[in-house]
Amino acid sequence: MANCESLARQLGLKAVLIKDEGRNPTGSLKDRPSALLVIKAREAGARIITTASSGNAGGALAGVCASVGMKSVIFVPSSIPRAKLTQLQVYGSVVVAVEGSYDQTVELCMKAGRHFGWYQRSTGYNPYTREGKKTAALEIAEQLNWRPPDKVFVPMGDGNIASGIWKGFRDLMALGFIERSPRLIGVQAEGTSSIVDAVNGDGVVRESSGSTIAGGINVTRANDPTMAVRAIRESSGFGVKVSDEEIRTAILGLARSSGVFAEPAAAAAFAGLVKSCEAGLVKDGETVLVLITGTGLKDIEAPGKRLSEPLRVAPDLNELERRLGDEGIRR
């Protein structure tokens, strides 16, 4: 976990903590539930374990399965970023690329799991994903010497990270490890904001109809929304919606202030923090934590045209000096 002083100054907060789950073995928070789920699958005597995934859950399951010699069948939307697909292929999973949305991918995986009798890991179906994800909250509390931050920002697609993180803090309170829980701030993309809309509205989750560049949260029919709504409300938190442009800005803003290159879904949580500060929803002097749920190396197309082109030069100092001069760089 990094304590990012420049961000704290910039946003007028006491501390901005960045917990980078991109440093987990396969590059996302999903290593936590996948490790647990493979154990549960073994307990159940399963030979094949399956999941639907926008990429990270699949990559994590594939990696854990490879490390213990279990077979996996991973369902992903065919629009998955190249690095996420390659990771699945490298680990030797059977990869089913569904020509359809994430929701259709989930549906096909659920049907196939029942039909073939595979162990089903999918988020929102298997309750142990929440138990795996809650370990991030346990670790946050431990690393902060049992003094959790005031607010924790998490991205929401299915809502399972929100409900998992909340369960972790609740468990710690029940056990007396912490005295108060952080407020949970759930962030969604504008196009796929069913959980935030429910939190801000009547609490009932309705399917959303848009989409987002952030593959990890590009979910119109969320699979763990009710518990996510409850988690945010019980913790006295709130929901935030961010645009794809705010997500792209957040990728660069976070990387250039903290050194953490986040994938779009993870950067959405940071975008949510920036927006909440601007809206006065986070107070001066608060300590906030942003949960960065996956590495940007898995989705390198996302920053798009915002990146400066490199200076392409021949191996020649005179040419270099001229080109750098054009860019205003000297000594």
Added chain:
Amino acid sequence: MANCESLARQLGLKAVLIKDEGRNPTGSLKDRPSALLVIKAREAGARIITTASSGNAGGALAGVCASVGMKSVIFVPSSIPRAKLTQLQVYGSVVVAVEGSYDQTVELCMKAGRHFGWYQRSTGYNPYTREGKKTAALEIAEQLNWRPPDKVFVPMGDGNIASGIWKGFRDLMALGFIERSPRLIGVQAEGTSSIVDAVNGDGVVRESSGSTIAGGINVTRANDPTMAVRAIRESSGFGVKVSDEEIRTAILGLARSSGVFAEPAAAAAFAGLVKSCEAGLVKDGETVLVLITGTGLKDIEAPGKRLSEPLRVAPDLNELERRLGDEGIRR
């Protein structure tokens, strides 16, 4: 560090330890020296820090600089993999893509550093890179409760990781933390094997003339070769050469047995272990460690045609069953 039991069984060894430096903040071992070098640059009052890099050293320097608000100019060969380039751009470094080899990239960076008065981080020029890299050895020893493995396999391009790791173990012996040092096994690609050739020959390093798919060790004119030769000889180790095909095989072999997806240069170290076992250079009952110096997510083209294509299906159970049946997968 992972203790990979299936690999140990497969290779007939007591233990195969995989130290995955791909889990460092920017995805490679180079975060270690870069963190140290940015401190040294600040001590020197530098405003701009520069390095030549095949990608990882640059990404690490860019990330560390971003996190502390220092300006960096990174020189890379224009053939750098896309993810490595994107990482530099995301962190906001000035990126100079040199239309030439790694060796020409190093040369231009050295000239530019002198001409513009920038702080020079480049490997083989700045002695502190070795001091940063040695921390991997300190960590290995600490994590193994000061009982280091029998052999440590490292990839070699410039040779600086080899000399750094050896310095770490030597320091620990001098301080009485460990009683014996591991033997250091340096692995190079067949096309760029100047250091291994020197170890196996008269100890004199001569420029090599080939190339390898492993960008991180695609170095014909190594920048820290003499100390690398000395490190291997003093530790009673040896050098191994592996082909590009062996490297590609190693990427999949390692991923599918350990869950660690390594970049080609890192997988070369694992290929070297496999080859050494086949040649009888590693004995039954030994404990070996393979240093995985960077994540495979940074170079996803490398596995190439060895990956099975995903099953592309419509969201339809009947079609899925038929396609899975063709692949021999049922329950």
